[in-house]
Amino acid sequence: MKILLTGSTGQVGYELARSLQGIGEVVAVDRQVMDLSDLDQVRDVIRREKPQLIVNPAAYTAVDKAESEPALAHRVNAEAPGLMAQEARLLGAAMVHYSTDYVFDGSQPSARVEDDATGPLNVYGASKLAGEQAIAAAGIPHLIFRTSWVYGMRGKNFLLTMLRLAKERDELRVVADQHGAPTWSRTIADTTALVLSQAHAGGREWWVQNSGVYHLSAQGQTTWFEFTQAIVAAAGLECRVLPITSAEYPVPAQRPRYSVMSSERLMARFCHLPDWKDALHLCME
Numbered sequence: 001m002k003i004l005l006t007g008s009t010g011q012v013g014y015e016l017a018r019s020l021q022g023i024g025e026v027v028a029v030d031r032q033v034m035d036l037s038d039l040d041q042v043r044d045v046i047r048r049e050k051p052q053l054i055v056n057p058a059a060y061t062a063v064d065k066a067e068s069e070p071a072l073a074h075r076v077n078a079e080a081p082g083l084m085a086q087e088a089r090l091l092g093a094a095m096v097h098y099s100t101d102y103v104f105d106g107s108q109p110s111a112r113v114e115d116d117a118t119g120p121l122n123v124y125g126a127s128k129l130a131g132e133q134a135i136a137a138a139g140i141p142h143l144i145f146r147t148s149w150v151y152g153m154r155g156k157n158f159l160l161t162m163l164r165l166a167k168e169r170d171e172l173r174v175v176a177d178q179h180g181a182p183t184w185s186r187t188i189a190d191t192t193a194l195v196l197s198q199a200h201a202g203g204r205e206w207w208v209q210n211s212g213v214y215h216l217s218a219q220g221q222t223t224w225f226e227f228t229q230a231i232v233a234a235a236g237l238e239c240r241v242l243p244i245t246s247a248e249y250p251v252p253a254q255r256p257r258y259s260v261m262s263s264e265r266l267m268a269r270f271c272h273l274p275d276w277k278d279a280l281h282l283c284m285e
């Protein structure tokens with residue numbers, strides 16, 4: 001099976017390039033080869049490569065910057081994935097895509113399930129929701145994995161930012177009123193590969209039964225403040241971590257207060273997901 005993989009310089013894409021090796025022939029395209037803001041180029045690359053599966057972890061992920069670049073965020077996160085899905089339909093191909101907890105408004109203090117009402121609070125979340133909808137509308141075999149608070153040992157992420165700041169400063173002030181589940185990039189890639197190996201074995205009928213949206217987050221929940229405490233402790237760093245409110249950390253984009261998602265649907269069908277603390281320790285080892 002020929003797999004077209006986008007975003008292989010990103011956190012999840014980098015891990016997928018490794019995890020998908022066992023599933024098929026992976027053709028990884030970066031921004032130089034396929035710029036998602038250039039829709040003609042997206043179409044040309046797909047028509048040239050003719051993949052049987054498109055895996056799309058590439059995205060505009062700069063949450064605050066998106067507030068001042070809504071058109072670009074929408075093109076990369078909604079129009080480009082929508083076009084990929086249209087092209088997949090012409091090829092008879094399937095698509096795997098990633099979305100976010102930020103499609104929810106986070107006003108309810110209970111874990112969101114896949115069919116719960118969405119209501120993004122920021123441009124990034126709205127653009128990701130539009131991407132989900134464009135893929136679903138194409139009527140192709142597809143999997144959309146909504147994940148959250150992604151970290152890993154490479155790329156730009158909260159874990160690496162906090163490790164750097166904890167070495168530079170005596171004290172970190174971190175918001176303690178936003179709840180979510182930090183998820184290791186490798187958990188996302190390995191779970192994707194496991195699900196795809198089942199899909200491969202199950203053929204067309206598998207996709208009919210299983211296409212749709214799945215929440216894919218580590219188990220348990222925390223706050224950015226507690227996540228930072230766990231990071232600093234695991235790294236053995238000497239740095240005080242102080243809880244603050246979102247109002248004390250002004251940023252352009254509003255974030256959901258409670259963006260915990262239930263991954264029960266995925267776990268009931270496919271595999272278990274680790275607790276966020278266990279995954280953090282494995283990652284940091």
Ligand SMILES: NC(=O)C1=CN([C@@H]2O[C@H](COP(=O)(O)OP(=O)(O)OC[C@H]3O[C@@H](n4cnc5c(N)ncnc54)[C@H](OP(=O)(O)O)[C@@H]3O)[C@@H](O)[C@H]2O)C=CC1
Pocket residue numbers: 006007008009010011012013030031034035036037056057058059060061076098099100101128146147148149150151155156
């Ligand atoms: N990061 C997070 O906390 C979360 C991420 N997600 C979702 O998971 C998926 C993977 O995210 P993650 O790996 O963390 O993202 P990263 O920010 O680590 O990587 C994004 C990737 O997309 C690429 N990209 C961005 N813009 C373009 C463009 N115009 N053309 C081509 N490639 C582009 C980047 O390339 P380059 O290196 O050239 O910039 C990079 O490879 C995304 O769909 C994201 O929305 C969901 C929840 C949380």
Ligand SMILES: Cc1cn([C@H]2C[C@H](O)[C@@H](COP(=O)(O)OP(=O)(O)O[C@H]3O[C@@H](C)C(=O)[C@@H](O)[C@H]3O)O2)c(=O)[nH]c1=O
Pocket residue numbers: 061062063064099100101102147148149150157158161172173174175178224249251255
């Ligand atoms: C650096 C720093 C951040 N913060 C706050 C800001 C913010 O509310 C929270 C997290 O900061 P970040 O900017 O890393 O998080 P953010 O970019 O909002 O992370 C999101 O990214 C997108 C792509 C997603 O899809 C989401 O699931 C989520 O992971 O921590 C502090 O309180 N103190 C600090 O020193």
Ligand SMILES: [Mg+2]
Pocket residue numbers: 061062063
């Ligand atoms: Mg960010």
